[in-house]
Amino acid sequence: RTRVLDVLKAEGYIRDYSQVDYGNGKSEIEIELKYAEGGPVIREIMRVSKPGRRVYVSVKSIPQVANGLGISILSTPKGVMADHEAREQNVGGEVLCQIF
Structure with a gap:
């Protein structure tokens, strides 16, 4: 559940996150x-893959978001990562969401 948040934190879109346990399960x-500059860093989050419609891409067809100003988050065989990391590691996968 927190792998996407790890990517968002590493890419500078969120400051931090924590899990709060209420003790009753x-x-x-x-x-x-x-x-930044009086406004939120995240302007929009768009979910790409959905339970009824999964979107898979090869490394050559990983989408660029807002001409490189945003990121796509992918679930790959090597873990959840940002689009530029997937290109560097030459892996494709399921596009979870796009952020800009």
């Missing part, structure tokens, strides 16, 4: 958003 993840 329920827990939540608190996300501390990051702000």
Whole structure:
């Protein structure tokens, strides 16, 4: 559940996150958003793959988001990573979401 958040933190889109356990078997993840120049760093998050419609791409067809200003997050055989990492490691996978 937190692998996507690890990518968002590494890419500078969120400040931090923590898991809060309520002790009765329920827990939540608190996300501390990051702000720059008076506005949020994340302008839009678009879910790409959905349970009824999975979107898989090869390394050659990994989409660029907003001409490189945003990122795609992929689930690959080597783990969850940003689009530029997937290109560097020459792996494709399932496109989870796009952020810009």
